[in-house]
Amino acid sequence: MAGAVSVLVVDDNQGFLRAARAVLEEAFAVHTVENGTDALAFLGRRPPFADAPRPAFVVLDFHLPDMDAPAVLRELGADAELAAIPVLVMSQADWEEDAAAAHAAGARQFRVKPSRVQALRETIVAFWKEHAHAGARPADRG
Amino acid sequence: MAPDTAARATSPLQPENPAYLAGRARSATLIAAAGLGTFFALVAVTRNTFLFDLGRVAWLFSGLILLNLALAATAPRWAPRRWAIYAYEGVLVIVLSIILHRLGGLMMGILLITYAFPVIHGEMLRSDSSVFATANLCAACYAVMAWVEHGSLRDVGVDTQQQIAFVAIAFLTLNFLALYANRYGYQLRNLARHLQAKVAERTAELSAVNAELAAKARALEEKQDELKSFVYTVTHDLKSPLSAILLIADLLLQREGTGLAAEGREDLERIVRLAGGTEDMIRDLLELFRITSQPEAPAWVELGALVERALETLHPQIAAKGVRVAVGPLPRVWGQARKLGHVVSNLLGNAVKYVAAEHGEIAVSGAVENGSVRLSVRDNGIGIPPAYHRGIFELFGRVPGQEQEVDGRPVGGTGVGLAIVKRIVEAHRGSVALESAPGAGSCFTVRLPAGGGG
Numbered sequence: 001m002a003g004a005v006s007v008l009v010v011d012d013n014q015g016f017l018r019a020a021r022a023v024l025e026e027a028f029a030v031h032t033v034e035n036g037t038d039a040l041a042f043l044g045r046r047p048p049f050a051d052a053p054r055p056a057f058v059v060l061d062f063h064l065p066d067m068d069a070p071a072v073l074r075e076l077g078a079d080a081e082l083a084a085i086p087v088l089v090m091s092q093a094d095w096e097e098d099a100a101a102a103h104a105a106g107a108r109q110f111r112v113k114p115s116r117v118q119a120l121r122e123t124i125v126a127f128w129k130e131h132a133h134a135g136a137r138p139a140d141r142g
Numbered sequence: 143m144a145p146d147t148a149a150r151a152t153s154p155l156q157p158e159n160p161a162y163l164a165g166r167a168r169s170a171t172l173i174a175a176a177g178l179g180t181f182f183a184l185v186a187v188t189r190n191t192f193l194f195d196l197g198r199v200a201w202l203f204s205g206l207i208l209l210n211l212a213l214a215a216t217a218p219r220w221a222p223r224r225w226a227i228y229a230y231e232g233v234l235v236i237v238l239s240i241i242l243h244r245l246g247g248l249m250m251g252i253l254l255i256t257y258a259f260p261v262i263h264g265e266m267l268r269s270d271s272s273v274f275a276t277a278n279l280c281a282a283c284y285a286v287m288a289w290v291e292h293g294s295l296r297d298v299g300v301d302t303q304q305q306i307a308f309v310a311i312a313f314l315t316l317n318f319l320a321l322y323a324n325r326y327g328y329q330l331r332n333l334a335r336h337l338q339a340k341v342a343e344r345t346a347e348l349s350a351v352n353a354e355l356a357a358k359a360r361a362l363e364e365k366q367d368e369l370k371s372f373v374y375t376v377t378h379d380l381k382s383p384l385s386a387i388l389l390i391a392d393l394l395l396q397r398e399g400t401g402l403a404a405e406g407r408e409d410l411e412r413i414v415r416l417a418g419g420t421e422d423m424i425r426d427l428l429e430l431f432r433i434t435s436q437p438e439a440p441a442w443v444e445l446g447a448l449v450e451r452a453l454e455t456l457h458p459q460i461a462a463k464g465v466r467v468a469v470g471p472l473p474r475v476w477g478q479a480r481k482l483g484h485v486v487s488n489l490l491g492n493a494v495k496y497v498a499a500e501h502g503e504i505a506v507s508g509a510v511e512n513g514s515v516r517l518s519v520r521d522n523g524i525g526i527p528p529a530y531h532r533g534i535f536e537l538f539g540r541v542p543g544q545e546q547e548v549d550g551r552p553v554g555g556t557g558v559g560l561a562i563v564k565r566i567v568e569a570h571r572g573s574v575a576l577e578s579a580p581g582a583g584s585c586f587t588v589r590l591p592a593g594g595g596g
Binding site: 013014015016018019022023063092093095113115116117118120 | 374378382383388389390392396397418428
């Protein structure tokens with residue numbers, strides 16, 4: 001979807017990726033990866049994601065198979081350019097410790113994963129409007 | 143550490159223990175040095191009164207004091223050897239006798255008393271036959287002194303028979319002194335040793351109990367970790383796919399719903415409803431775990447403030463249903479503020495949920511009664527049939543939906559709220575009671591120990 005705003009969704013649950021894609025494809029160019037290593041490679045444009053677009057924002061699952069969201073965020077934080085990408089961390093449980101860890105590592109927002117399509121759409125669009133929209137350029141800005 | 147090893151390690155008073163003997167020898171030689179120093183000072187001060195020749199005894203005094211100090215420093219090396227004790231006592235008594243002789247000898251009849259010190263000192267060093275050896279050596283020195291000073295004694299009118307009698311009395315007196323010193327010293331030491339042994343025994347018992355407690359704490363911690371990983375499993379491996387199922391079913395319903403036959407659409411809606419209900423149960427189960435397992439320091443908690451905060455959160459529902467809420471004066475209680483906040487908000491939330499719109503009345507009251515704090519939440523809602531009074535406090539325990547309709551609609555919920563209430567109240571060593579009948583409203587009463595229960 002050339003010209004659309006890119007978004008990266010990181011989650012190991014295929015069902016969630018399927019739903020997120022369906023919800024977000026109406027408005028964004030959706031890219032998905034299933035673990036933290038791939039997410040970092042995608043964002044850092046390392047093989048096999050050498051020509052990946054720079055997403056306007058990232059939806060990041062808290063519990064990934066290889067690392068958790070704060071670990072991914074800390075890696076991103078080490079790179080000034082990547083650190084500027086807004087990240088929405090989503091988790092199955094509304095645990096204060098997890099939320100605090102995510103925020104401390106640089107997440108813009110921590111939300112419980114909605115399990116209704118409408119709620120998921122609203123959560124992500126609200127995040128986009130609040131954190132990513134102002135500075136967002138079309139997907140090919142990078 | 144096994145208890146018996148601990149006992150041995152903590153008791154310094156073992157008979158014939160080298161370290162123990164060395165300790166005794168060190169304190170005895172230090173006391174002897176101090177005693178000799180005092181004696182010398184006394185002699186120096188009174189030299190004009192008694193015409194003592196200080197120059198003839200000064201080096202003997204300082205030699206003995208230095209010897210004692212040197213022996214104190216090297217006590218562990220010689221103290222365990224019996225012959226060393228005899229040699230030391232012998233040197234001490236003989237040098238002391240020479241000093242006494244030079245200070246005037248038996249002319250100073252009072253000097254017999256001075257021999258009491260080496261005897262008692264001998265007992266301090268080691269409570270065995272060496273004490274009697276010291277006593278008899280002292281008496282022998284006294285006899286030698288009598289023999290050496292034979293002439294001068296006769297000059298002052300003490301004849302040979304009297305001198306022999308004095309020496310006999312010296313032998314008897316010093317041996318009796320040795321006997322007493324040895325006997326009472328032995329008893330005192332025995333008592334001390336007995337007490338030390340008892341202390342060591344109790345210490346060993348305590349450390350055994352401590353070790354047991356530490357092991358239990360470790361086991362508990364392991365259980366807690368196990369529980370945490372269990373909860374993580376529930377969260378991630380159970381809730382995650384379920385919410386994905388929900389999302390996809392919902393997606394399907396939104397995308398294809400209009401094109402489906404009524405029956406197909408209803409089935410799809412049923413899937414979403416049922417999966418949603420199960421997801422809510424998992425969510426509330428996690429909530430129960432999270433709330434009840436979070437460590438929290440107890441403090442004084444104003445129940446009035448908790449009620450106020452809960453009512454603020456519930457305001458939208460209260461306003462929508464037009465419920466009237468009356469809050470009486472509430473006491474404070476010693477407990478965990480956040481957990482008790484969950485108790486209050488659960489009870490108030492339930493009350494709001496089960497009263498009819500526009501007729502709902504809720505009364506919150508409290509008091510301190512018989513050393514416990516009471517908090518009651520009364521409503522004029524639909525009430526609870528007695529058959530469910532026990533079950534509703536259990537996990538997922540609820541009155542079946544078709545039996546409880548408010549304003550013509552079944553009330554939703556997972557049946558976790560009151561289980562949370564019961565767990566938190568019981569963790570505070572309190573109790574929760576229910577008075578209710580269908581159509582007569584409900585009154586939940588929480589009682590907590592006024593001064594806190596743990």
